[in-house]
Amino acid sequence: MTDTPLPSPDTAADPATEDLPELPETQHDPRLWRDDGWTARVIKNEDDDGWAVEMIKDGEPEPALVGPWTMGRDKKNPKPLDTGAFNTLVKTASEVLRRHEQQLHAMLHKRVTVESPTGDELAVTLDIVPSEDDPYALLTAFDAFGEQLAQVKVAPSFKLGKANAAAWVENGFRRPG
Missing domain, CATH: 3.30.160 (Double Stranded RNA Binding Domain)
Incomplete structure (x- = not known):
């Protein structure tokens, strides 16, 4: 009896695709x-x-x-x-x-510009992360130079508008809701 080596995972055919014909490129x-x-x-x-x-x-x-x-x-x-x-x-x-x-x-990506209590212009973004298991959104504030000032996790249904963004900034970037 001879031992037949098993094919390595690199050379083994995928059973799900081995019956499919090879499609021509053109x-x-x-x-x-x-x-x-x-x-x-x-x-x-x-x-x-x-x-x-x-x-x-x-x-x-x-x-x-x-x-x-x-x-x-x-x-x-x-x-x-x-x-x-x-x-x-x-x-x-x-x-x-x-x-x-x-x-x-x-x-999935919203952006508004608001004024900080000190009069600086801030960009506030909302980035929704869709997921079947645990969808969420990230609310982030940036200064005029693009430096991140704050970021909090919020519900993906959070509505980003100038009023909500300004309230978040005025509230010291504490998580809304």
Whole structure:
């Protein structure tokens, strides 16, 4: 009986992915384009008899963009994807992702400027830390030079406005509420 060495963790195949086919980096088919980290796929539109196109960024589970797609000349089949259409779709999907990131940042990070009791201008920020287990926010004050003066942990539902920020500063940076 011979001892067969077990594969090392570095070379062992992942059972969850070993049956999946290796996807080519570039693919240019009439209904499927894969290039530059994006996949465009023409699909049957579930809402009507037409076609739709979905744009998926590599590594993402959900499409960044789904929109209507043009019918071909026969009015039955979709128009084939081409370089120009793919580039336009990549640009549009990238813009959608950028807007989502900006919106998320705006929701999680707030900033107001208030005057301290000594007349100095202070920046007060609220940074929400989303978490399924223990969400919270950090209320922070900075002087005109960007030096942190104080920071307290508050509820993620804390509403940062000039009045709340000024009250916090006037109260000696003690935790609100």
